[in-house]
Amino acid sequence: MDNQLIRQLLDDYFDxxxxxxxxxxxxxxxxxTDLPEDLxxxxxxxxxxxxPAPAQLGSDFDARVLEQIQPEEAKIxxxxxxxxxxxxxxxxxxxxxxxxxxxxxxxxxxxEVAGVDWSKYEVQDPKQAFAITSSALKRxxxxxxxxxxxxxQGFERNLREISRFFE
Amino acid sequence: xNLETFKSDILPIKNKLLRVALRITCNPQEAEDVVQETLIKxxxxxxxxxxxxxxxxxxxxxxxxxxxxxRRLRNNQNEGLDNAYGLSSAEHTPDRQAELSDSYRQIQxxxxxxxxxxxMAMQLRDIDxxxxxxxxxxxxxxxxxxxxxxxxxxxxxxxxxxxxxxxN
Numbered sequence: 001m002d003n004q005l006i007r008q009l010l011d012d013y014f015d016x017x018x019x020x021x022x023x024x025x026x027x028x029x030x031x032x033t034d035l036p037e038d039l040x041x042x043x044x045x046x047x048x049x050x051x052p053a054p055a056q057l058g059s060d061f062d063a064r065v066l067e068q069i070q071p072e073e074a075k076i077x078x079x080x081x082x083x084x085x086x087x088x089x090x091x092x093x094x095x096x097x098x099x100x101x102x103x104x105x106x107x108x109x110x111x112e113v114a115g116v117d118w119s120k121y122e123v124q125d126p127k128q129a130f131a132i133t134s135s136a137l138k139r140x141x142x143x144x145x146x147x148x149x150x151x152x153q154g155f156e157r158n159l160r161e162i163s164r165f166f167e
Numbered sequence: 168x169n170l171e172t173f174k175s176d177i178l179p180i181k182n183k184l185l186r187v188a189l190r191i192t193c194n195p196q197e198a199e200d201v202v203q204e205t206l207i208k209x210x211x212x213x214x215x216x217x218x219x220x221x222x223x224x225x226x227x228x229x230x231x232x233x234x235x236x237x238r239r240l241r242n243n244q245n246e247g248l249d250n251a252y253g254l255s256s257a258e259h260t261p262d263r264q265a266e267l268s269d270s271y272r273q274i275q276x277x278x279x280x281x282x283x284x285x286x287m288a289m290q291l292r293d294i295d296x297x298x299x300x301x302x303x304x305x306x307x308x309x310x311x312x313x314x315x316x317x318x319x320x321x322x323x324x325x326x327x328x329x330x331x332x333x334x335n
Contacts, residue, residue: 014325016318020296041332044270045324048278049293054189057181057199065178065203069210070170 001029003036010042126163133159168213177209180223184230186295187305190287191234197241201233224304231305277327285320288313 001009009026012018018026030039030046123129134156168177181202188198205226209216219225278286287306291297297305302313 014321016314016321020298023293024296041328045274045328048271048274051294054185054195054198057185057202061181061199061203062174062178065206066174068203068207069173 001025003039006030006035006039010039130159130163168210168216173210173213177206177222177226180226181206183223184226187227187230187291188234190290190295191231192238192241194241197237198234201230201237204233205230221304224301227301227305228307231307273331274324277324280327281320281323284308285316285323288316289320289324292317 006026006029009018009022009029013023013026027046027050030043031050035043123132184202184205185198188201189195192198192201208229209222209226216222216225278290281289284306288302291302291305292299299310299313302317303310306313308316
């Protein structure tokens with residue numbers, strides 16, 4: 001920035017007409033050591049105004065504030081490492097427990113199924129099959145409250161047709 | 168306002184509040200205490216903030232008022248200023264630090280002689296680079312008054328500088 005421009009900006013600055021950007025450029029320009037005499041006198045002022053920013057408040061400060069307003073939340077946030085490990089441990093325990101329950105349950109099912117010879121209970125006689133089925137359906141109909149006669153009649157019709165295949 | 172809103176909207180303005188507090192207390196530790204107290208008060212009053220249009224501006228005002236109270240209690244004009252503004256930075260040689268100290272003290276004296284509102288407005292603008300609106304919100308004055316204060320402060324400093332050159 002040439003000296004004439006610096007002088008113009010300086011006048012605008014003292015008249016309150018400069019933007020933040022112009023003021024920043026003026027601060028920078030007046031740090032030069034090769035300024036003419038009439039501008040050198042303003043250097044101390046703009047050095048004073050060009051102060052470094054104070055130390056920033058960081059995450060430690062946030063933690064202190066959060067601890068004041070929500071002590072329980074702050075404690076949880078302060079133990080990220082431990083909660084991570086707890087979560088993993090809980091997941092492992094749940095998985096092991098589920099696996100153990102599954103293994104414990106499965107053999108019983110297989111044993112019950114393997115131990116029964118269902119062939120002994122197969123109904124060979126179609127008429128017997130019809131009678132058993134009709135009886136079961138009548139009971140079902142009664143419990144569904146739809147009328148035994150209507151349900152039985154309907155199913156008897158259908159079963160009569162099916163039983164023709166056995167004849 | 169819930170905790171998540173507080174963390175996302177209020178906590179991030181802490182450094183802006185720190186600048187305001189530092190500008191008034193001139194003491195880094197006190198300024199930090201003021202900011203902490205301000206944020207805690209915001210949380211305590213969160214249920215009544217629905218009527219506040221600009222919460223950031225409200226926080227600035229709260230910070231300003233608390234800082235003024237702290238300063239009145241302590242009544243300290245210059246203590247801690249060097250540390251606050253990095254005057255003792257290791258980057259400077261001892262001679263440079265001495266030179267800077269003299270310059271700083273000279274300009275600091277000129278600034279201290281300004282009326283409070285003019286000094287605050289000029290420092291918030293020229294050092295902390297606040298916009299005129301942010302200054303208006305913080306100092307609770309109209310925009311036109313901010314500009315007038317800054318104009319008068321700068322003119323006064325210029326006249327005093329020229330008087331110093333004449334004397335020297």
